Amino acid sequence: MPGRSDLLFDALPRLLRRGNKPGVRKMIDGAHAADIANVFRKLTEKQRSTLFPLIDDLGKRSEVLCELDVDIAQEFLATIDDKMLVALLTEMGSDDAADLIDVLPEERRENILHLLHQVGEPEVAELYNYDSQTAAGIMTPDVFALPDSTPAGEAIKALQDHSDSFEMSYYLYVTSAAGDLVGVLSLRQLVLGQPDVPISDLMETDVVRVDIGTDQEDVARLVARYNLLAIPVVDHTNKLVGAVTVDDIIDVIRFEATEDMLKMAGVGDELDHSSTLSAAKARLPWLLASFVGGNIAAILIGLFGSSLAKVVPLAAFFPIVLGMGGNVGIQSATIVTRGIALGRVDTSRLLSVVLREMIISVVCGFVYGSLLGVFAWWRYSESPLVESGMMFGATVGLAVAASMVIAATMGAAVPIAFERLHIDPALASGPFVTTSVDVLGITVYFGIAMMLLGI
Amino acid sequence: MPGRSDLLFDALPRLLRRGNKPGVRKMIDGAHAADIANVFRKLTEKQRSTLFPLIDDLGKRSEVLCELDVDIAQEFLATIDDKMLVALLTEMGSDDAADLIDVLPEERRENILHLLHQVGEPEVAELYNYDSQTAAGIMTPDVFALPDSTPAGEAIKALQDHSDSFEMSYYLYVTSAAGDLVGVLSLRQLVLGQPDVPISDLMETDVVRVDIGTDQEDVARLVARYNLLAIPVVDHTNKLVGAVTVDDIIDVIRFEATEDMLKMAGVGDELDHSSTLSAAKARLPWLLASFVGGNIAAILIGLFGSSLAKVVPLAAFFPIVLGMGGNVGIQSATIVTRGIALGRVDTSRLLSVVLREMIISVVCGFVYGSLLGVFAWWRYSESPLVESGMMFGATVGLAVAASMVIAATMGAAVPIAFERLHIDPALASGPFVTTSVDVLGITVYFGIAMMLLGI
CATH class of the missing domain: 3.10.580.10 (CBS-domain)
Incomplete structure (x- = not known):
């Protein structure tokens, strides 16, 4: 019932602030472990260290430990002694125990595995040896x-x-x-x-x-x-x-969907970072592709500098040419990447998938290219900065359409190519596609401008 | 077993192409309904219309129908008569039946519901009346x-x-x-x-x-x-x-994750579109925000035209200033949107969430702003186009950092604001955030340039 867990979520922190330990104990007693674990997210570190020992029942304490976020669980693992830890691990399913042992510091891990062996729980050590993202890593050995x-x-x-x-x-x-x-x-x-x-x-x-x-x-x-x-x-x-x-x-499906979203957005696996600095550290490398692409675009524009100086208004349309391209690229990449993840895109049919995205982008490119062309023509028809408003409009309109088609092609082809090369296709979407769109978009824009405007 | 369904996936289309109906029948007989449904995705429309009647067993035919993609299911619903349809619907769970009735043309729907009532299945009609995305819409009424x-x-x-x-x-x-x-x-x-x-x-x-x-x-x-x-x-x-x-x-979790990804990328609910044209139609409106934002940016740049003409190289850094901003905005928006969906972001604490994203972006902005500033300074130190290479570098570096911080703030604040206003936060990420970054980024860029370069 949502109401019940909301109550806990509001009341428990209040009781803790007031130091009402009997009240906390009573509340915990009637609560589900998953709800208690959820409350931990809301507490300060000090409150967390008060609350955990108040969970008297060993079984419930072990259940709560299983449900905690990794960074919070690590806090407690550091504060409890080996004997207590082994008791808690023995209470839980071997698969959950193996996951927790995985986040222990290396020195302690060996010792705990040894102790578990002594108390007759050797299967945890076996499970721990499997890759945690395989069937063996998420299975329980206790089957009927x-x-x-x-x-x-x-x-x-x-x-x-x-x-x-x-x-x-x-x-x-x-x-x-x-x-x-x-x-x-x-x-x-x-x-x-x-x-x-x-x-x-x-x-x-x-x-x-x-x-x-x-x-x-x-x-x-x-x-x-x-x-x-x-x-x-x-x-x-x-x-x-x-x-x-x-x-x-269910946990795997949610985890994989989150992982794909974060990768597509170029954020690593950041949902679990506790400190702001480590979050920043995780995001920095993902921005590098975009940084390099932007610098290449800047160098390209610099090289076309004399052409640009002749028709400065061309610069006003850099953002829309690259922005529309970037958005279309993300659209295609998302469709294809998610399609691969759900088994709905047949990666052996590269050509038909890419062709489909190209046709869609031609339609979209025609619509927005025409609109932009007319807008630019109208706006610069009387301007002394351009020779022919019509040709200027045609340049801008064609450039945005071309950028969109290039982006769709890259957005569809790159994830499939990645998948075939056994690289995670979700990595393709964000940084890789937008960066290549930046570089190719600028090149095509100036190419069209040189042809149509004779600069 | 993956091997088994792969075999079906390869062999069934081949048998169909050869017109080997007894072979197809035998293959279907031993196959799981979900695997058969999966094969339909690979077939041409003609092959599909051959395969469906070959599924002789009514129970299996009804199971396959439940598992088909909506657009393919609609093909068959159109070809079978009401009597057969009622027989198939009676075979399946009431919740699945209600979902299929939902995709029938309106005239036919009434008639089928009436017929189902006559054969003693009134609960389908009741289920059909519920919103399909609520508990009642996905429940089965047959409980023990x-x-x-x-x-x-x-x-x-x-x-x-x-x-x-x-x-x-x-x-x-x-x-x-x-x-x-x-x-x-x-x-x-x-x-x-x-x-x-x-x-x-x-x-x-x-x-x-x-x-x-x-x-x-x-x-x-x-x-x-x-x-x-x-x-x-x-x-x-x-x-x-x-x-x-x-x-x-499990279906709901996969569906919701897909829906969020598509919305964030601005693609509507397109995984289910069969025709390329309808896919293009669904994507067009999502590009409008980006189009409008790009046009506003173009107008702004036009207004700053005389300043830009004095220092044309400023234009070379439009793509990187807006591109880095856009990427950071998507990073923050994705983190916050996914956090809300998983119940890990507390939307009542707007300030602390936004502050965290701002701090992260300040760190990232400092790193990439310094790098870009030094790069621009070095590249334009001898250029006749700029007065002071150092001041030019400072302008560009500050602009990219400012754009990143603005983007992170928008990326974190907009999804939370949307959630509080009961608008789906996933809608905020793509079009809304990148568009506002375009407009604000250009404004701040010229503001900094006017101050530092005195243009």
Whole structure:
């Protein structure tokens, strides 16, 4: 309920400011871990360090820790001792534990992994070894799996006996004697079966599965396409090693969309930066492309200086020629990049995708080129600065249209080329496309001016 | 499995081209509906109209129809008669049926709703009446709900008896005698309970729920935050009317992310346009802001014409001053807009958000302003076109830094202002921010030039 979490969001900081610890404890007691974690974003560092120890229940404290933003979580990891940390990590799912261990300082990490091994949680160390953006990196190893000869009644009993050890199990995975994944059935299908029928008679054998090394984006695509609640993960010998659940998939989809947006805008992965200075540091390199492009444009304009001096009003239309080009380039690049991410653009058909964007830009270029041409003609028809208002209008109008078509072509072609070269296409959109539009747009503008105005 | 759908994607078009209908039928038989729908994207219109009737099984045909892109689905809806359409709609979930009815031509829609009513499916018409982007618009009315006095054993039996009528039920919702939602338990909790215990003793009473009118984006946020598989929907009297399942939430999250990206880039909702001309039509208005801004910039530069004529090289730096500003503006706008969408930016704290972006831009502006200033100074130190290379460098460097700070301020402030005015903040980013940067950037540039160069 939105109302409930809003209440917490408003009331908890107030109680903390007043130092009303019993009130805070009571409030926390009835609240969901995700809501408590959300409140942390609003607090000062001092308030945060007061609030965390007030979460008495170890299970809830561990849940809150999982839900915190990385930079806030790191604050606490630094303040709690190894014994407490191991206790908290043991409480949570192995996949969440592995993610937290990933953000520990290196010296401490080794020690914690060692301690976890001692208390009988070796799988966290195994998970930690996988790339965090693969199926293995986001899976939980605690899956509900039984041999294919198990009768349905026994399977239900097994579920009842071990119900605590399986994080969100919606499916029963069926394995062969060798541990290979051979089938799946939903808990509903299990409940519907006769108790003495072996689960191999109830299962579906056509199991959508992923490999430990499958990229998390591909895992998410499969879960979305087949409307799954979880997807099993197998190693290279088809042995079942874990499952990725839909709640983690939702996080992946949101993360990947955010990452693409930030890359397209040229901001790195900045949503997580806590300090302003580190945010600035992350953005600086992304502006370099634009800086270099702008300098090349400045040099080009300098080289055409004598032509420009003859018809100074040409300069007045630099912003619109480059601005319209830049916007069209971003339009095409966004359409193509998002299309690739959603699997709707077929990257093997470079030509047809680029052609489509070019045609669209020709239409748009015709409309705005004509408008701009007429406007410039009208405005400079009586001006002593230009010889022929009509030719001047034609120059400006043609230049803006040409700039738009060039931009659309680059905007469509570059992401596809990047994708084929296994570079993230989202990187193409912002800096790369706008920079090349700056350089090419200026060149074409002066080219047209030299032809039509004879300068 | 990716391999399997890739095979279908390659082989099915080939079989169709060869006219091998038995081969196509066999291939379809073993394929998942989502994979078949995916193949349609690759086919020509003629191939599509051959393939669809070859899907003999009514259930699968209806599933494929649900998964098709809107424009392709419309092709088929136009070719099948009302009787067939009603049969297909009856096969699918009421929420999917309502979505398809939404894209029918108006005359036909009435008739189909009437026919559905006759065959005993009135809930589709009810769903159709809700706004498609609210909880009611994406919910299914077929939920598994029982009165609180029901014993657990009977509840399991009810599930077994009606297992076909509930689309993906993971939870049992518990209602009072009056039909109010009072509790929830997972199927696992149900299976774990003693058969004679009433479900009111097993249920959790703290149910996260949404209202029929809740925006789908808020529904998605709750499901993501609390890691739910489904969320119940209640009317204004707290009566249970349906549930939104996690597979639909995944679609919402992807849809909203795409929508935000397209809006930020100024492309409308174009991923779904089939014809190139309609795509161009959708993009044209978004370019208007940039066009108007560019024209205002041109007029401004024209007004400063006599100053510009004195120091023509100033024009060479128009592209970089506006380009760097534009990029910084998009950076800030993207960070803030995405932060709002993910609930990580607190819109009530306008000042602190804007201040943060301003500080970042001051750092970036200092770095690139100094670099550009030195570059311009060096390049124009011997030039007869400028009086003092140093002052010229200072002008250009200051102008680019000022443009970046202005852009960051606009980029951060406009989305927050839009959100507070209940306008979609994603609209602010592209056209609005870059346009205002064009106009303000030019003004400030000439202002600085007049002060420092005395023109």
